[in-house]
Amino acid sequence: DTGVSQDPRHKITKRGQNVTFRCDPISEHNRLYWYRQTLGQGPEFLTYFQNEAQLEKSRLLSDRFSAERPKGSFSTLEIQRTEQGDSAMYLCASSPREYGYTFGSGTRLTVV
Amino acid sequence: GQSLEQPSEVTAVEGAIVQINCTYQTSGFYGLSWYQQHDGGAPTFLSYNALDGLEETGRFSSFLSRSDSYGYLLLQELQMKDSASYFCAVRDGSGNTPLVFGKGTRLSVIA
Numbered sequence: 001d002t003g004v005s006q007d008p009r010h011k012i013t014k015r016g017q018n019v020t021f022r023c024d025p026i027s028e029h030n031r032l033y034w035y036r037q038t039l040g041q042g043p044e045f046l047t048y049f050q051n052e053a054q055l056e057k058s059r060l061l062s063d064r065f066s067a068e069r070p071k072g073s074f075s076t077l078e079i080q081r082t083e084q085g086d087s088a089m090y091l092c093a094s095s096p097r098e099y100g101y102t103f104g105s106g107t108r109l110t111v112v
Numbered sequence: 113g114q115s116l117e118q119p120s121e122v123t124a125v126e127g128a129i130v131q132i133n134c135t136y137q138t139s140g141f142y143g144l145s146w147y148q149q150h151d152g153g154a155p156t157f158l159s160y161n162a163l164d165g166l167e168e169t170g171r172f173s174s175f176l177s178r179s180d181s182y183g184y185l186l187l188q189e190l191q192m193k194d195s196a197s198y199f200c201a202v203r204d205g206s207g208n209t210p211l212v213f214g215k216g217t218r219l220s221v222i223a
Contacts, residue, residue: 042213042215045211056208098143098206098209100145101211104154
């Protein structure tokens with residue numbers, strides 16, 4: 001068990017570019033979550049998968065955001081046409097149940 | 113929707129006891145969780161209360177009162193390494209509902 005892995009750790013991109021982040025959850029965990037966190041705030045929910053099914057998506061998530069979890073294993077989060085307001089830490093978490101999430105170290109996105 | 117209130121900052125002396133409170137407003141309630149996050153690190157799970165009462169795990173304890181929509185995290189024998197942000201989080205629905213986090217309490221432990 002190597003924990004939840006996220007790649008890359010840091011990403012700097014120009015406004016308008018597309019970016020994709022990857023999350024590898026703990027293998028036995030069927031639940032996978034994406035959160036976003038800005039400085040001084042708590043994690044903000046983005047989307048949730050149980051196995052390969054995307055079961056919930058935040059109303060705050062614009063159409064520029066999309067996530068996938070093919071075959072119920074790793075997940076990707078894509079942001080199209082990035083904006084400066086997208087700059088944040090993007091956290092992935094997995095869990096075998098409704099509580100007790102294990103978070104990855106996150107991907108820090110900076111849009112310039 | 114949901115809302116959670118917790119103090120933004122708390123300072124305590126090494127070796128002392130500190131209590132971080134959390135009040136919540138949710139349409140339903142399916143448990144209160146606590147997470148710790150050091151600067152630059154990932155949130156890590158500390159505790160979960162589904163029923164009223166006190167849960168103890170080493171130096172950390174967590175309390176829940178569902179009738180008061182209130183909980184707290186109690187840290188005893190504070191150590192410098194306890195300096196971190198602490199988040200309470202709730203689920204307001206069963207099954208697939210994800211956690212909603214508070215804004216966090218920054219704990220500073222001083223010598």
